[in-house]
Amino acid sequence: MTDLTDAMADLDEQKVLNIVNEQIRTNKPVQILDELRRGLDIVGNRFSKNEYFLVELVMSADIFKKAMAIVEPKLLATQRASAKGKVVIGTVQGDIHYIGKNLVVAFLKSNGFEVYDLGEDVPPEKFVDTLKKTGSSILALSGLITTTHDVMRTTIEALKTAGIRKKVKVMIGGGDIGEEIVKYTGADAFGRDALSAVELAKKFTAGTK
Ligand code: B12
Incomplete structure (x- = not known):
């Protein structure tokens, strides 16, 4: 498990945003999103086991949205010209x-x-x-x-x-x-x-x- 996945699973917003801001310069956006998604899977498992409750689910979504706001422009910057459908x-x-x-x-x-x-x-x-x-x-x-x-x-x-x-x-x-x-x-x-x-x-x- 990566630090980013860990930080997401532990709902450590500051750490998530720090890592994303640091990695977005060098790392591929797709990889960052995958690591965040793995973190959300862990949040979901903890929720199923009653280790987390609805408030934590809401927090996880909020942190992901903030991280996505950093990653999305990079993802869209790779856009290829012609419309495919x-x-x-x-x-x-x-x-x-x-x-x-x-x-x-x-x-x-x-x-x-x-x-x-x-x-x-x-x-x-x-x-x-x-x-x-x-x-x-x-x-x-x-x-x-x-x-x-x-x-x-x-x-x-x-x-x-x-x-x-x-x-x-x-x-x-x-x-x-x-x-x-x-x-x-x-x-x-x-x-x-x-x-x-x-x-x-x-x-x-x-x-x-
Ligand atoms: C964050 C979250 C929330 C947030 C959602 C915020 C938001 N607006 O999106 C909030 C707090 C609102 C929430 C609410 C609820 N949640 Co919720 N939530 C989650 C959590 C932790 C993460 C979901 C997520 O965003 N994952 C990250 C994204 C990137 O992954 P993804 O959604 O799977 O999408 C990927 C693929 O599935 C795929 N994909 C998605 N859509 C599509 C479409 C197509 C066409 C294709 C090809 C691919 C594709 O591509 C995506 C990118 O890779 C999951 C746990 C989990 N493991 O998923 C529980 C989870 C989904 N929630 C769950 C539950 C029970 C609820 C509530 C009913 C809780 C409650 N008691 O109120 C409510 C539902 C209310 C409702 N009517 O919808 C359960 C569902 C159980 C079930 N099987 O029915 C889960 C699995 C948690 C658990 N383990 O119990 N939740």
């Missing part, structure tokens, strides 16, 4: 976790995708409206709590009802999502991290997935 993204209804979704947004943008970010707690009809309005052919759904699997399914059903399911590729991610949840929700694919989201979006655009 349009992606509509959001955290599904009933879920307010957006840190992971925001990372996916930053990675997609830095890889040249045009991204319509609807935020968190997004109802199915808002996804449908935005897909129609923007003509996007990719939908990315994020959800971290187990109950969101049903909401993802309902959201994808709403695409079918609106007659646009065949025109839109759907990827899902967040939490313990795997192949069986892809089947359950009716999505096309899942990704475990922001880099896989980019890989999937590229494959969707190229027609290879």
